[in-house]
Amino acid sequence: MTEIIEAELVVDYPPTPSWRIVRPLGSYQLFGLAWVNDDSAWLRQLSRLPYSAATHGATLLALDRIRGYLLLINPENDHAEILNPYHAEDFLDAQGLCLWQETLWFCRDESVYVCQLPDFTPQVFTRLTYPVHGVTVDANGVYVTCQKSGYIHQLAHTTGDLIRKIPQPGIGPENLTLANNCLWVCDRLEQTVYQLDLAKGTVKAAALTPFANPTAISLDPEGKIWLTYAGEEPYLRDNPNNLDNPLELDYRDYTYIHPLVFQPHAADHYTLSNGYLVEMCYLEEVSPLDETQLDNLEWRISLPVNTLRQTLMKAEPLGTPYRIERVGDQQVAVFQFPELRSPEARLFGWRAWVEVRGIKYHLTPDDVPQGETLPAGFAEKYLVDDDQLAMDHPLVQAAAKEAIGTETNVLRQMLKIRNYVYDRLSYSLTPMIDTPDVVLERGVGSCGEYVGVLLALARLNGIACRTVGRYKCPPFPEQQGIPLNAMYNHVWLEFYIPGLGWLPMESNPDDVVERGPYPTRFFMGLPWYHIEMGKGIPFETTNYRDKGVRIGNLALNHVRFTILSELPPQPTI
Incomplete structure (x- = not known):
């Protein structure tokens, strides 16, 4: 199913809150x-x-x-x-x-x-x-x-x-x-x-x-x-x-x-906090590294999704028109190029206006329902090795068993897996994403490699989980109206508790204390500056991916954010 997205910003958009950031003159800390x-x-x-x-x-x-x-x-x-x-x-x-x-x-x-x-x-x-x-x-x-x-x-x-x-x-x-x-x-x-x-x-x-x-x-x-x-x-x-x-x-x-802003939703175990209206631009600049000749190129880029903490208010194409395809409840912008020849220069992408808020779930192991099972189709989709997770490698399988020990509660299992990975890895940018067995052996990983290890260990223990990303807005809400450039892409994950649903978990930012204890700020929580897109699906891909053509060899991406205003609390229903 395809359609053109024509959503517009609400005309009577709520005003910016009346409060201001107070910066007392002559103060230090x-x-x-x-x-x-x-x-x-x-x-x-x-x-x-x-x-x-x-x-x-x-x-x-x-x-x-x-x-x-x-x-x-x-x-x-x-x-x-x-x-x-x-x-x-x-x-x-x-x-x-x-x-x-x-x-x-x-x-x-x-x-x-x-x-x-x-x-x-x-x-x-x-x-x-x-x-x-x-x-x-x-x-x-x-x-x-x-x-x-x-x-x-x-x-x-x-x-x-x-x-x-x-x-x-x-x-x-x-x-x-x-x-x-x-x-x-x-x-x-x-x-x-x-x-x-x-x-x-x-x-x-x-x-x-x-x-x-x-x-x-x-x-x-x-x-x-x-x-x-x-x-x-x-x-x-x-x-x-x-x-x-x-x-x-x-x-x-x-x-x-x-x-x-403190808005608890007790029945659903989460609380929303301060949010912002953010403009995000994602633009690809076609600049092939090698001589290129591609016919009927289809280029797919996910749009921000609608979640409890995030609302896509409007999206528009940049440079080249696109059509929208729906993958479940997610929207993907699809760009069509009858032919791509070198040297050929093009700009294409999208601009989106998104409301984003902080969200924090508060759940205890006693809140996990007993006797619930995964929905139909989840095992085939979220418990398998579908992204070079090395789940059949003896080192990874041994790590999965060691991580949870004798724990049976899925919430405790996930926290133990996270802490196990934090104990064994240190964060560093890496030139490429290696498989979890290599990462565990090396002891150093990027955010994507943290996610790979977490996915592998969780799935081997029967915990459904998926990758989420892709970018973080620079967290400077006092710099409203100023274009801000994102330096890196970023990925995190969601894990599923039967009877409760999907819960967010950061990849590496909570790995800040050597050998713990580790904070749980982003375990079942996301700050306002995470932009959710591509939940369990590729954020960006082409129909030439399986033919060995890498996006990084075809184009340079440009990512820019502008924080437009702070949001008032959500209306109480």
Whole structure:
């Protein structure tokens, strides 16, 4: 079945959200965040000081650990005033921030501190065995996070004695806050915000953050989640003293405050987070390496697919018209060339407008249905060696058995397979994709080779899985309206749990800790900048593929993204 795609952007497209990225003037790295109550007595006392009119209406209190500043911030104009000008040294290297009644709490190293406002002289509340990264307080106690212990510790107000320990939901440094009978935790390494049931200490939902390195979390009076982000970024520094090469690579601090979209779909075990309207262009430039003569050439390029997190709003041809063929629920642009002769120059491809959001599934092994089997036809399609996976090689078969051990739960099996592969491989770009037996023997692989090994080990254990890709938009949503070039293509995979469906899993980006433990940020989750296309089918191919003609020898591809706007939350149905 063929058709011409004529979808148009919706005329009454939802407006860009009213919020903005807050970049407080004079700040370096924010590691604490709280909302100020205008009726607080301590704030009324401070308001007698000669603060700038630009600070009037300020609602945010943030902690800058580089300078030790407590900043009162107006989110509408980025203006900030220092509330602790004589006590900044006491807050150096501090993190975590909580306002409770007339007290201010923060942590540094192994200690938790409290200030009796409006006095900003810190007093030690308690000392722990390991460094603490976050603190929040309510009438039931003081909650502090400790990455090295792996727990959130609930302590008594008066004595600091331990009341109970709640397992940390992630493996990185975590910050936290309390709201609506829930603990809200942001994990810097996991790039994830977790909603925990306060009474049970269990995760109710989780969402990926749109930026890396979330360092603090707070909920405003309306219940909207706000996060601070901080780190270092490289930039080109113009050094006029270096006459021969004035441009030098250097690093600088960055920090900002931004709201998190948190839309849980509890019945389907996933949560959507911030999204963007992205324009993607994929263009092929015909430039054969050798003398070429091809007749009736058919060139197929997949379009972005529609998923729970991604919507193709519009697509149009570039350079050469195409027709659309449907492969299941996927669309493929098919270009026809009656003849291709050398030397012959052509440009062809497509431009697509896509809504993309972050998605994170939260499933436990107990959520896996019992007694469910794969749908008809899945075994023949997703359990076979259909892409040089070396599934009959003794090394690969032995690895498949070793990876899962005696585990029988499919979710645990998949996580064990991922961790097994991470233990044995290190990431590196390679000039070509080798088979899993070669990759396992070598111990180094590209993203495509990680996928090959993961596919082989999963399929040998009866787990249906498929390749997904193909590109990632450069993750710089603050650079809206600026053309961004993708440097590399990228592939990841999806695995199938009978009774639940397909779940995403990244190939190699979570392999960031030598020998683990590994984050699970992209295990059952994808950030907003992944563009899904070619699920279980080739992203790009020709009818000359089986005749030994490689696309890379025929053309050069050009990939460009433009982030157009941030999306508001999806309408609630």
